[in-house]
Amino acid sequence: MGAIILIATDELRFWRRSKIAWTVLVTLLLVSTCAALVSNVEVSRRAEERLAQQAEADAIFQAQPDRHPHRMVHYGHYVYRAASPLAVIDSGIDSMVGTSIFLEGHRQNSATFAAARETGLLARFGSFSPAFVLQALAPLLLIICGFASVTREKENKTLYQLIGQGVSGNKLVFGKSLALWVVALLAILPLLFLGFSSTGSDNFGFRQSLYSMTFGYLIYLSVWVLLIVSVSALLRTSAQSLSVLLGLWIVTVVLMPRIASEYASASAPSPSQIETNLRIAETMRAGGDSHDIEDNAFVDLRSVTLAEYNVESIEDLPFNYRGFVALRGEEADTEVLKQFAQERMSQELRQKSIADSFSLFSPVVAIRSFSMALAGTALQDHHHFLRAAEDYRFNMVQTFNRLQMSEMTLAEDLARNDGDEAGRNTRVNSSNWAEMPVFELRPLDHTQRWGAASSSGFAMGLWLIVAFGLLLLSSRQLRS
């Protein structure tokens, strides 16, 4: 152990003297800290913006005057997606998906106004977040620090001196790795601090997710450290080592994520929104128009209901039959909508898992997915938001439909257009809108996030084993 530490400290001392390594270290720490600060400001600004918009939408909704409940079904409501506290570390798909959904009766709108669309061209160049720095830039800087760690000893003919003094190949590569690993550790620190400060008082286990995430980045950077030292030990010259490592970086960091997503979208293509909408419309047509109680689709409902309440006509029912049809109609519509939404989400998850399988070719694909999942900014979190919004929509609409059932008679409802007096009879007190619970998104909890991250975590474990194996292999080569 002593020899390993000695080699590590010696390597660190060398970096301090060498201009390039020193520049790299300072750059890495600077960039990593800046990213943490900038990201913190940016993400909190966006989060506050959305909170303000949600508050505004809630206020407008609650201030609606007395109205016929079905007017409110069509008036609808806006909900906004609150940002995860760990979005400061990895904003994930946040900018790619819409931030708000308009909720109304009879239909499911998509989330609109994605930031990426408003930003334009630059949206795809990455983001200045700790996650991007650690995933893409840190490996590059580690390469520039460490590509010559062993080849330098070969080129200066000091390697055989060291081995002659009884330093084993293993100890040499472990020592070199340790030195590089210290750098990696320093790079991760800003992430930990930032995450710690932004997950102050939450009940959804974001602290735990932060720890898991930090651990994930530690493994990821360790994989790079081991790969860098292995390559440096395997090759003859520093120049060779550098070109191989840069090539590796280009392929895994720059190319692989795009190849993975192209492959996924080509091998499991998803139907266009319009095509789906047409299919939804076709399916819903069979369900009838719930605005019209005479619609043929509700003939059965009428006879069953009359029999159940043992009355002769719908006028004798103890509630407003129009409201009842609206209630049942919405139920049937929602069934269809949910089924299509589920289909689309499964398709997206299928594409994601195809893309994630490229983790085996690139640790970057693995850490991207791992980090997003734990940050609560991944696909499953967006789906969770969509489901929560849909549940909220359904409850809201059904609350209005129940008001229509209970707050007026069928005769009053049918006569609602016959003058002001009749119109007033079918209006429901505005306090009902103000009492509607506001939309609050309960994020997924740590176990669910971990569940989504685990397969990528497993892939990173494999990479660590492979990289470690390569290191041992490379040290064997040093001896001969």
Next chain:
Amino acid sequence: MNMKYRIEQELFFLLKCRAVLGVLALLLVVSGVSVVLGLNYVAAERQQIAELVQLDNEERAYKRSLAYDYGGAAYDAFHAVWNPPSELAFAAIGQRDLNPTMMRIRALAIEGQIYETDSVNPELALAGRFDFAFVAAYLLPLVIIFVFYDLLASERESGRLNLLSVTARNSRILWLPRILLRFVGILVAILVPLWIGIFIEGAAFGLLFGASFAVTLLAVLWTGLVLAIATRPVLRSESIAAISIGAWVILTLAIPISGKVYIESSVSGVKGAEVALVQRESVNDAWDLPKSVTMDAFYASHPEWADSAPINEEFHWKWYYAFQQVGDESAAELSRDYRAIMLVRDELTARVSFLSPAVAIQRQLETLARTNLSASLEFEDQVRSYHEEIRRAYYPVLFSEEPFSSERLAQITIPGFSNSAQLAVE
């Protein structure tokens, strides 16, 4: 030692230099893959558009067969609009995957319809597309760095530099053929797949020339930069590589990302959601307002219908369509501001492109391929004017209160959507 002999000699060297040849082959393959993926993408889009148009016509005809009043017929009649990919779109898909390529609109308020987006898998979109523009912006510079960084240093480090300098009459004849040959090799590797793609798509020669020129310019720029670093006599080849990669990181990642942060934080204003909200409020408030308020506002912008009969009923379709239009008018200013902000962001992006060749080449290719912001806004304009055509088609029967007849309804024909980009394809 004449130039022709030197070029033949360098060609021989190049063919023996496995590393450089390997990288050129890799560039050729990667560029080829990006072109194939792009071609598949636009083919799939065209297919989807063709299917949509078919489905759309059937659906509308079916809905029309059920109509029993004009207002209801207009309410149910969705019309397909689409933004077909240009002949060069395969090379720079740009924001096409986030912007809708097709929509179905009807005579209701357009502000409530135009911001609908197509379904994209956000996690796949996040990675960005593997199109030719990506290969040119990201990989071409890296290949240039790889091919040129040890041009001098390798000769120096192997001790041949002095010998070569002494034997050559001047340094130009020594280095120029080598640089030129490698440069041409890089250009051929990246451009040939593009040319094949352009040939398949049947794009105009101007586009081929424009795209090739932009890529060549980028290659010249990077080659110059790398050579400027590589010819510094004090640097070892590893240092040259490290510094060049540093330059790549700054120009391709750091500047665009900083630019993005700057643009997003400095340009704030109307959010899209606000436009939708205002339009929605206006349309909903109309239900509670006296009908004359809405109708007066409508007649102010549509005086040709001002002598239409007053409305006494609780509900009338002409009032319904009037308040839809008034809703659009009330959100029009916000909507214009929203667009203006996007244009301001785009303008700032153009400034960033002066600092980052990666941004510049993407912008240039997207402009040529008509996949940029202005093309997207142009499509939006076409949709807006088509929407106007749709709603105005129904106004005569609504405002002159003609009694309903299927024959009269059949006379209301709205020509299918067409746009200039499509004509270019056909």
